[in-house]
Every structure is written in C-alpha cells, then in structure tokens.
Amino acid sequence: MRSLSDPFPRIILHLDMDAFFASVEQMDHPEWRGKPVIIGGETRGVVSTASYEARRFGVHSAMPMTTARRLCPQAIFVRGNRRRYVEISGRIMAALQDFSPLVEPASIDEAYLDATGLERLFGPVEQLIPAIKARVREVTGGLTCSVGAAPVKFLAKICSDINKPDGIYILRPDDVDSFLGGLDVRRLPGVGRRMVAELEALGIRRVEQLRRYGPELLEQRFGKWGRELHARARGIDPRPVVPEHEAKSESAETTFASDTRDREFLKTMLLGHAERVGASLRRHGLRGRTVTLKVKFADFRQITRSRTLPEATDSTETIYETGTALLEAEALPQPVRLIGLGVSGFGNAPTQELLPGVFRGVQGRDPEQEARRRRLDAALDNLRGKFGKQAVQRGRLFRPRDDGEDEV
16 A cells, blocks of 8 residues: 555645644643633533533533533633634644645634645655644644644545544545545535435435435535535545635624623624724725624524625724614514624625715715724724723723623
C-alpha cells in the first residue's frame, strides 16, 4: 500500500481544536481542569461548547442550556469570552501559515491546510501532522487539536473527528473506497436530520447503499445537493483549499433571560446590535445592501425578514432604522426569546444615484443624511478606539439591559 505522501493530486489536512472554548477556559482557570465546563448563556440559549468531562453526561453543542443543567447540574457554567477565543484562534491560524501558505479557516476553531508537496520540507505526512500539533500546542499555551488527512476536503473533515480528542487519522488513497462504503450517511458533511430521514425512507443508511442511486434520481429527490451527494458517495470533492474568504454577512443576536413582547425593549436591543454590526463593517471596510431581522419565539419557532436597500451601507442608524421597520411589520404572535440583526450583500451590485432631499426613510436615503450619519459613526468609532467601547454610547441605549444575555 502506498503512503499518502506518494505522488497524488492532493493531501488535505483538517485541523479541529478539541472542545475549544471550554479548553481555553480550563487553561485560563487551572482550578477548572478535569471538571465539567459548559460554555453558553447563563440561563437561556444553547450550549456553545462542552468540555469532554461534561460530554460524558450527554451534554453537547447546540443543546438547550436548560437540558444541559438538568444532565450535568454540577458543571461550571460560563458565558464565555469571545475576544479571548478570537485571540487564540488568530495564533493558531498564524502557526499553520508556518507550514503552508494554503490555509483556509473554516471556523474559529478549525481549518483546512493543503499539504501537497510539503514532504520535501517536513517529511511525510506521518511526521508533518505531529509537528503541526506540537506547534499549535506551543502557540496556544497547551491546547490540543485533532487532525485528519485525506485526498479531499470533506474526507479530511470526517477523519479529524475519528480519534478525538488529541487524535490523528490518516486516510490513504487506496483506502478511500472501503472507508466510504462502510460509513454511516450521517457522517457526510451537509447531511442533516431531515435528509437522514428521507434517505432512511429510501432504505439508505450507509454510503455503500447510497451508491446504488444515480445522480439524476438523487437530484430529483434532493435538488442540486443530490448531485453533490452522489459525488461525495464516491469520494469526489474538487474544492481547493482557499486561503481567504470574502465576508458574506455580519450579524449579532441576543437570547433573553425571559421571553418578552416589549417592543421598545426589542428596539433597544436592535440598536445595540446595529452598533456592533455597523462598527464591525466599518472596521473591515465593508458595506452591505441587505438587512435581515431574526426573531425566535418562545416555542423556538424562528423567522427571518430581510430588506434590500438601494445603496450599500455601514451606517449604524440606517441598519437600525431598517431593522426596526422590519420588526414593526411583524405581529409577534408569541413572546420573543431571541432577536438578531445582520447585514449581507457585500458584492458590487449596481446602485442608483442619490440626489439630496429626494430619498427618505428606509426605502431610500438622503445622501446628506447618510453623510451626517457616517461622520457621527466615525467620531464614535474614534472615541471608542481611544477610550474603550463603553466610553460613549447613544442615548437610546441607556435602558437596563439585564433582561438579555449575549450568546457566544
């Protein structure tokens, strides 16, 4: 059997940090090591990450916090420190650049790395992966990661999960067919609960059973994803490792400690979200045309409402104004559990010329008003940059905010 480092189109690594948020907290609080730690909202919301000690009690990501508290009441519950997680994530991504220029962050705690040809510098992949893991441990202060190696991206992602935590799994080209054939379809990235139910209705539980169906039938049943599913069942994934992604959206949301129908409170929360989103857009030099409101009700039903503006914006006031207009158009049949606000549509879409005094409100905007808003945003950003984010606030934000808790 040939080595994965023998001539072959690609060698893709997928690195996944082990219980990242919880591991950071245990590193920063040595007294928590060896104890169950759960990251998420204090009383509401969902679990962001659970330490491996907590997972033994059945706690997992995306689980409601109320369920996590019932399963593991002795756990240490932490709201989390996203700034700290982002800081350490940056160290990890920079460390991976020491091995390959082709590093694609997939999330805050995982990344793909194209290792094709690196054996000339670092030896075979069997030596490269331990070197990468050691480097990550060094730059993070002791955190572990799991790494999968395969000829294509989606297989590398599957492999990184096999020997967690602190694991390595190398899938060699000659073993791809048998590895895939015996795989549960649930393990294929992109196959969610609804698709699993539909596949099981067809008698499909393992990838080898999926291979009996042609691409046309799968496309008829599952749309465009059906053809992708057909390709994945055969180990085909031509996607390259792309070093940088353009931002697709910027958003913020809050889960409340108690459900509410108070529209003024909801508007106050939207203003806070507009502040965060607008500041982030300006910091990254982005403007978007589509503003999206997200509302989750007490029964966990969720709606999103969007409005596309005639001109791209990064203005806090314009984002807020559009979000509140979307909120006002909703009847709110139940108390609200979560509210969020986002901006997308950063592409170079055609825009129309704005004349002073002609366009008003959220459907169209006076350029003079927009200019005033940009000057105000710039002044606030400058003050916060010098004196901290809490140094100056818009007057409408001076309303008690202890009804809500930011999700990590």
